[in-house]
Amino acid sequence: xxxxxxxxxxxxxxxxxxxxxxxxxxxxxxxxxxxxxxxxxxxxxxxxxxxxxxxxxxxxxxxxxxxxxxxxxxxxxxxxxxxxxxxxxxxxxxxxxxxxxxxxxxxxxxxxxxxxxxxxxxxxxxxxxxxxxxxxxxxxxxxxxxxxxxxxxxxxxxxxxxxxxxxxxxxxxxxxxxxxxxxxxxxxxxxxxxxxxxxxxxxxxxxxxxxxxxxxxxxxxxxxxxxxxxxxxxxxxxxxxxxxxxxxxxxxxxxxxxxxxxxxxxxx
Amino acid sequence: xxxxxxxxxxxxxxxxxxxxxxxxxxxxxxxxxxxxxxxxxxxxxxxxxxxxxxxxxxxxxxxxxxxxxxxxxxxxxxxxxxxxxxxxxxxxxxxxxxxxxxxxxxxxxxxxxxxxxxxxxxxxxxxxxxxxxxxxxxxxxxxxxxxxxxxxxxxxxxxxxxxxxxxxxxxxxxxxxxxxxxxxxxxxxxxxxxxxxxxxxxxxxxxxxxxxxxxxxxxxxxxxxxxxxxxxxxxxxxxxxxxxxx
Numbered sequence: 001x002x003x004x005x006x007x008x009x010x011x012x013x014x015x016x017x018x019x020x021x022x023x024x025x026x027x028x029x030x031x032x033x034x035x036x037x038x039x040x041x042x043x044x045x046x047x048x049x050x051x052x053x054x055x056x057x058x059x060x061x062x063x064x065x066x067x068x069x070x071x072x073x074x075x076x077x078x079x080x081x082x083x084x085x086x087x088x089x090x091x092x093x094x095x096x097x098x099x100x101x102x103x104x105x106x107x108x109x110x111x112x113x114x115x116x117x118x119x120x121x122x123x124x125x126x127x128x129x130x131x132x133x134x135x136x137x138x139x140x141x142x143x144x145x146x147x148x149x150x151x152x153x154x155x156x157x158x159x160x161x162x163x164x165x166x167x168x169x170x171x172x173x174x175x176x177x178x179x180x181x182x183x184x185x186x187x188x189x190x191x192x193x194x195x196x197x198x199x200x201x202x203x204x205x206x207x208x209x210x211x212x213x214x215x216x217x218x219x220x221x222x223x224x225x226x227x228x229x230x231x232x233x234x235x236x237x238x239x240x241x242x243x244x245x246x247x248x249x250x251x252x253x254x255x256x257x258x259x260x261x262x263x264x265x266x267x268x
Numbered sequence: 269x270x271x272x273x274x275x276x277x278x279x280x281x282x283x284x285x286x287x288x289x290x291x292x293x294x295x296x297x298x299x300x301x302x303x304x305x306x307x308x309x310x311x312x313x314x315x316x317x318x319x320x321x322x323x324x325x326x327x328x329x330x331x332x333x334x335x336x337x338x339x340x341x342x343x344x345x346x347x348x349x350x351x352x353x354x355x356x357x358x359x360x361x362x363x364x365x366x367x368x369x370x371x372x373x374x375x376x377x378x379x380x381x382x383x384x385x386x387x388x389x390x391x392x393x394x395x396x397x398x399x400x401x402x403x404x405x406x407x408x409x410x411x412x413x414x415x416x417x418x419x420x421x422x423x424x425x426x427x428x429x430x431x432x433x434x435x436x437x438x439x440x441x442x443x444x445x446x447x448x449x450x451x452x453x454x455x456x457x458x459x460x461x462x463x464x465x466x467x468x469x470x471x472x473x474x475x476x477x478x479x480x481x482x483x484x485x486x487x488x489x490x491x492x493x494x495x496x497x498x499x500x501x502x503x504x505x506x507x508x509x510x511x512x513x514x
Contacts, residue, residue, distance in 0.1 A: 158359075158361075160357060160359050160361040161361060161363065163324055163357070163361065164355075164357065164361035164362075164363070164420075165363075165375070166324070166347075166350065167322055167324060167350055167353070167355035168350070168351065168355075168374075168375035168379060168423070168424070168427060169347045169348065169349075169350045169351025169352075169375060169379040169427065170347070170374075170375055170378055170379055171347050174378045178374060178378065179363055179374075182365045183363075183364065183365050186365065266407060
């Protein structure tokens with residue numbers, strides 16, 4: 001048997017097996033119960049469906065919290081990465097300790113600590129109340145991860161770039177901000193996209209600390225609809241929330257991939 | 269008396285990387301307007317010597333004076349001195365995220381404090397000088413190696429430097445592109461630019477150089493007029509090296 005013929009047979013075999021498994025699952029499934037629990041009519045249609053709150057409050061807040069946490073995390077991460085690469089040992093040590101500490105903790109624990117612990121411990125509630133405290137927690141954790149990404153990006157910029165800038169008489173600061181960082185950011189766009197998508201999903205962790213009615217993000221609202229409304233006692237609202245998460249994340253990753261291709265064409 | 273202050277004066281320069289002593293007591297001088305070529309086998313320390321002149325490498329000991337200013341003195345404003353020393357690298361080191369024009373204006377604006385219009389004007393003049401006026405909007409990645417190196421020279425010239433350092437400027441180029449870069453360097457020399465050139469281009473050294481320095485094993489083995497050193501080397505090591513490259 002020819003090699004190509006054999007390969008074609010294998011491909012067909014795999015395809016057939018996949019179809020068989022899927023078909024078998026579809027036939028065996030109890031569609032009535034699935035429909036009632038995962039896509040309950042009371043939650044997905046009609047003027048009192050879950051969509052209204054999920055989209056106008058939940059999705060909007062999820063995007064808003066992600067944007068805040070990402071912007072704050074990135075700014076903080078930049079400071080941390082520059083500290084880690086600083087010639088001053090104390091700064092390096094502090095940044096390293098910070099990164100190791102927050103990378104090693106579950107974000108959930110940091111959020112709970114900031115949300116409930118901090119107001120008790122130092123009698124201070126950050127702006128935005130409990131959600132604000134949760135966002136600070138997300139920023140602190142995200143910064144630890146992103147600073148490592150940025151550091152790798154900065155170190156990936158060839159040494160000759162710094163040398164060229166310095167030999168033109170440029171100082172350390174303008175060399176960093178005008179020559180090194182613009183190139184480093186370009187290098188880290190793919191991993192930073194990753195961090196951004198992770199952060200979108202991490203905002204769901206804020207659901208454990210509660211919030212005002214209008215401050216709820218997607219998961220919080222979905223959880224609320226498990227006890228109230230037309231789809232109570234089912235997971236319909238969570239399926240809806242899941243779809244909305246995908247509506248946010250997939251176009252975003254595609255957009256960044258497109259932008260990345262465009263930029264590579266221009267400068268490479 | 270009209271004592272000329274050397275453009276570059278290096279005395280007793282030592283440089284070690286860890287336990288590896290790369291420069292073992294170098295005395296080296298370049299007078300204003302002079303073109304000094306430095307040749308030698310790889311590992312001879314010639315690039316390290318050049319990089320010590322604008323302190324991209326930190327001298328271990330010894331004296332490096334640029335126009336009489338001690339660049340190893342912590343009181344010296346190193347950025348200011350560097351802005352008067354143009355440097356051209358083997359690997360060009362253009363800023364890949366900036367257009368050709370921005371490559372030329374960045375340091376003019378941040379270091380020289382020139383306005384946008386003036387910086388662009390100076391940049392265009394220097395692009396013209398290296399024959400690349402039409403490439404100002406291009407990004408470095410879209411240029412050939414020879415074009416990139418000429419842009420790098422124009423970038424250095426845009427700072428109106430008093431002298432230029434060339435670190436094997438044609439070593440990374442395809443052979444057919446070397447001529448364009450050497451042509452620009454010859455023009456510069458003819459205009460009276462002070463130049464220190466680490467190179468393997470013996471033809472350039474003979475034709476353009478005022479002085480040729482041969483280095484080997486971290487010391488200056490022999491120096492003199494390029495024609496004499498190249499055709500009648502006195503030292504055994506110079507003879508051995510030249511017999512291999514000529």
